[in-house]
């Protein structure tokens with residue numbers, strides 16, 4: 001039984017050692033993954049593995065039948081457990097029959113899922129975890145915080161202190177000493193255990209073989225020294241053949257630990273045997289006489305029948321989605337998930353442990369999309385997390401947040417509210433453009449100043465439905481004569497209208513015929529983020545209708561979040577709507593982000609915007625949607641460095657979320673604040689004069705934090721910087 005979410009979160013945020021422990025491990029894991037994939041076409045391999053695993057998931061019942069036949073022929077006993085209790089009861093009964101009072105285990109998240117250790121203890125069987133991380137977690141009376149690295153949340157100094165406390169012996173905190181100590185303590189258990197319990201990474205149907213992938217090799221001792229070997233494995237791990245297994249292994253190990261292959265890969269088919277006496281197979285020569293495979297359903301068949309969530313069964317439990325997750329980097333896995341942690345934990349928990357056990361934790365997802373980018377089997381994790389959010393909101397009701405989101409996107413209302421408020425607020429506080437910090441606000445919000453809404457939003461500054469007069473044209477532009485409708489997005493419209501004006505000036509200078517059509521207040525993204533598809537669809541219909549009226553070749557937005565919403569989310573929102581789906585798909589073909597337009601359509605030549613101000617040194621923050629969804633990583637850099645001739649200084653972790661994440665920064669201000677400060681620290685180490693990015697949400701976040709820190713760094717939208725270099 002886990003502590004309530006709020007307690008787990010508060011504990012993580014209070015822990016002085018947690019961020020140190022996570023900082024020591026997570027960047028290394030992510031970096032090793034990147035290095036191991038260098039020179040590989042990851043997207044191609046990811047798509048192939050996604051399709052292969054999708055096929056396996058479709059065939060689970062057939063593969064289970066085939067595995068059972070072949071494993072039985074190889075003298076294994078195959079069991080199927082409908083739920084956690086049934087699985088635990090099966091294992092306890094096997095242990096009882098074997099007369100075992102001590103079980104050794106190698107790491108298995110499925111046994112964590114069913115809480116096997118507790119069940120066995122109640123049945124009088126002591127279990128000893130033999131994976132080093134699991135052993136540490138077991139000694140500490142905790143649960144794994146990462147599906148691959150269970151003790152990721154602990155520093156080595158904490159591990160040494162734990163050994164000292166539990167065994168009364170002084171242990172040095174260097175890694176070698178810790179490993180040697182655990183090895184010494186664990187060795188005898190392998191010999192004395194009456195039963196060895198492992199998980200399995202894969203189960204091969206056409207041979208009845210299980211596959212276990214480790215580096216420590218403890219699985220080999222667990223599966224070969226005790227007289228009985230029990231494998232506890234989810235039914236989704238079934239694959240048809242050894243070809244499928246070997247197709248999965250390279251991406252599994254690269255994604256998990258950045259290794260081309262792990263130290264040990266065990267293929268086990270049936271119990272141990274020898275045919276050395278008269279060539280008659282005899283079981284139990286050196287290893288177990290009995291081999292049992294317990295397949296666990298526990299919600300998996302329900303997941304398979306759910307068209308939204310069936311893809312989650314493709315997961316090969318590599319842990320990569322946690323390693324790149326920005327909020328996970330701050331709070332670790334205990335709050336970010338339940339038994340399964342990280343992005344995949346938010347997705348599968350409703351099926352294994354009930355929606356109520358993840359209903360709050362899902363709010364930790366900032367929607368940055370980094371997890372989907374690295375997932376080797378292409379699971380659409382952010383979309384599935386949003387679906388969990390919708391289901392949780394439908395069960396609980398959206399409350400105040402839904403009211404706020406509704407008001408923000410009510411046609412005309414938000415503009416009226418912010419416009420009215422802006423006039424009053426800016427008259428009082430408008431001097432530096434930021435609201436004062438209110439003492440009543442919680443501590444976690446003091447890291448950011450919120451902007452004063454614009455007195456005149458963008459829409460009232462330009463000609464709403466007419467053409468904008470063109471500027472002096474940039475030499476060499478390839479966009480002369482193209483027609484564009486500009487779609488500013490609500491943050492630009494209400495908070496930063498001057499940013500919108502800069503975009504229009506730049507597009508116009510590219511020779512485009514730019515118009516600013518009347519648009520609804522909101523594209524529906526906040527409603528989607530809040531798990532309210534009804535409100536989201538309503539906003540989407542209004543936006544589609546308005547953009548259809550703009551009869552232009554392109555619809556350019558300077559908000560990549562709005563671009564992703566219209567291009568990617570609208571077709572998904574209307575996937576069952578025969579009227580609106582084609583309209584959404586048609587619209588998606590015309591929508592493009594500002595950076596994409598500049599590089600793909602305007603294609604400005606090298607040096608086209610170089611001026612004497614080109615001495616400015618800039619650093620670039622990759623907005624999540626731009627980087628992870630639109631895949632724009634080099635285009636903006638070419639514009640800055642080659643077209644404008646600026647000195648581009650790359651910051652560390654440029655692609656790490658700045659902490660905005662839409663409503664995330666309001667739901668979890670303390671986590672958002674820590675992410676933002678990390679970002680500003682990275683930026684200031686470059687000594688750049690300007691931080692450039694291309695998403696207005698990031699700009700709000702970074703400008704607000706710069707102001708709260710009392711710093712003077714300039715934060716600009718790419719279009720604002722380009723507009724300063726236009727020919728006059």
Ligand code: SF4
Nearest residue numbers: 325365366368369371
């Ligand atoms: S979308 Fe980003 S914040 Fe959400 S789970 Fe994935 S990596 Fe984490």
Ligand code: SF4
Nearest residue numbers: 315316318319321375
């Ligand atoms: S969801 Fe993808 S990235 Fe996450 S553990 Fe599963 S396979 Fe790995």
